[in-house]
Amino acid sequence: MSRKRVVSCTINGSEQQFLCEPRQTLLSALRDTLDMTGTKEGCSNGNCGACTVVLDGRPVVSCLVLAVECDGSRVETIEGVAEPEKLAPVQNAFLENAALQCGICTPGFIMQTQALLKDNPNPTEEEIRFFLAGNLCRCTGYDKIVKAVQQTAETAGACKPGCCGGH
Amino acid sequence: MHDFEYECPRTLADAVAILAKGDSRPLAGGTDLIDHMRTGRFRPALVVDVKKIPELGLLESNDKGLRIGAAVSCFRLQSSATVRDQYSAIADAVSIIGSVQVQSRASMGGNLCTSGPAADSAPALLALSAQCVIAGPKGNRTVPLEQFFTGPGKNVLQAGEILVEITCPAPAPKSGSNYRRFIPRNEMDIAVVGVGVSVTLDASGQTITAARIGLGAVGPTPILATEAAKKLIGKPATDENYKAAGEAARAQTSPIDDMRGTVEFRRHVTGVLVERSLREAVARARGESKYHSHVRIPCC
Numbered sequence A: 001m002s003r004k005r006v007v008s009c010t011i012n013g014s015e016q017q018f019l020c021e022p023r024q025t026l027l028s029a030l031r032d033t034l035d036m037t038g039t040k041e042g043c044s045n046g047n048c049g050a051c052t053v054v055l056d057g058r059p060v061v062s063c064l065v066l067a068v069e070c071d072g073s074r075v076e077t078i079e080g081v082a083e084p085e086k087l088a089p090v091q092n093a094f095l096e097n098a099a100l101q102c103g104i105c106t107p108g109f110i111m112q113t114q115a116l117l118k119d120n121p122n123p124t125e126e127e128i129r130f131f132l133a134g135n136l137c138r139c140t141g142y143d144k145i146v147k148a149v150q151q152t153a154e155t156a157g158a159c160k161p162g163c164c165g166g167h
Numbered sequence B: 001m002h003d004f005e006y007e008c009p010r011t012l013a014d015a016v017a018i019l020a021k022g023d024s025r026p027l028a029g030g031t032d033l034i035d036h037m038r039t040g041r042f043r044p045a046l047v048v049d050v051k052k053i054p055e056l057g058l059l060e061s062n063d064k065g066l067r068i069g070a071a072v073s074c075f076r077l078q079s080s081a082t083v084r085d086q087y088s089a090i091a092d093a094v095s096i097i098g099s100v101q102v103q104s105r106a107s108m109g110g111n112l113c114t115s116g117p118a119a120d121s122a123p124a125l126l127a128l129s130a131q132c133v134i135a136g137p138k139g140n141r142t143v144p145l146e147q148f149f150t151g152p153g154k155n156v157l158q159a160g161e162i163l164v165e166i167t168c169p170a171p172a173p174k175s176g177s178n179y180r181r182f183i184p185r186n187e188m189d190i191a192v193v194g195v196g197v198s199v200t201l202d203a204s205g206q207t208i209t210a211a212r213i214g215l216g217a218v219g220p221t222p223i224l225a226t227e228a229a230k231k232l233i234g235k236p237a238t239d240e241n242y243k244a245a246g247e248a249a250r251a252q253t254s255p256i257d258d259m260r261g262t263v264e265f266r267r268h269v270t271g272v273l274v275e276r277s278l279r280e281a282v283a284r285a286r287g288e289s290k291y292h293s294h295v296r297i298p299c300c
Ligand code: FES
Pocket: A040, A041, A042, A043, A044, A045, A046, A047, A048, A049, A050, A051, A052, A061, A062, A063, A064
């Protein structure tokens, strides 16, 4: 058995150190080692997006990242989205629009939505559907998810004038 | 997943030395490798993470051309205004490889080294005259991309060798390029046929002076369709000539029947996509069109 490695990284703003085997994915480290089971496993081959987390500012599928690759990185997961006493706007929008049923896809959709709105605060419907194309949902039929994303963008307000160079 | 060791060398020399020991695989974005290890198709004893090697993370352009480190992510390529404007077939390809999440990690070097016949970046890079810079125990060598692939999942890399960078010569004035593919879905699929083209026009913008056409998923390896390109050189940029090139491209394919398409369908679609890609590349060369992204590039 290959020796375990120490990985130091920042998860949801707090510094963490954990031991993992080289063969462990980030998804497995989060769920099995760190007990952070908010991130879901769907396909484990990169197709469904249920395991989406934000790694160094970019959304990634954590089933296709090795935990050892994350040494020195910043990881954001669904556990870091809500504020201590209340849900984040994106979570409320998903609830209000009934954008989830079984909920297995939802943490991935929420993380991917956050990544979308960070760079593109006023996405068109086409841009939303394109950006979320790597997140699969067997229950909702997607329209309600798209509405929830639109509502999140609306509540957050438009981009500041001039910031998008006229997009 | 099987048990393996992991190393993350900081220099190219270290990486070559480690890889030369054998039974290892380089890891860049991991979006192919990790899945292949999970399914047991690859079982290397050692995984060598190459993302911390400076040469493999380089993305640079000057008047000679473009240099793309083999581990540069699809996302970084899309974010480059130079790639979008001057090497737009690359931007077309890397913005449709997998999902947005996959594009955050996947590299074009990895896409080439996996050497799938349907790799989206291959036809685009063939059209743009890409060269592969390879390092190995016996030194460096450069291989034109059309000589890189040797079969499905196979390429010229020898034991201990590593793809360091991909280079493309700077396009001449009035050049344009495009990559497009046919898939039955809108996103997140593997090309049934993929076509990359590049063209250069004369000063009047009417006559094609240079052209290259790359084809994907219609043979055991990506194909440089030289005969098809010959139908265009010195000819006016007209639908009739695009059609002739499309017809010639069909003759250069040797597709297979599988669940994603029949031989006949793939041949037919090859010609159609060659025509459409030429129309778009010519429009780009004339400044009438440009790469269109579905994802906004970070701005505020
Ligand atoms: S579990 Fe990672 S993409 Fe499906």
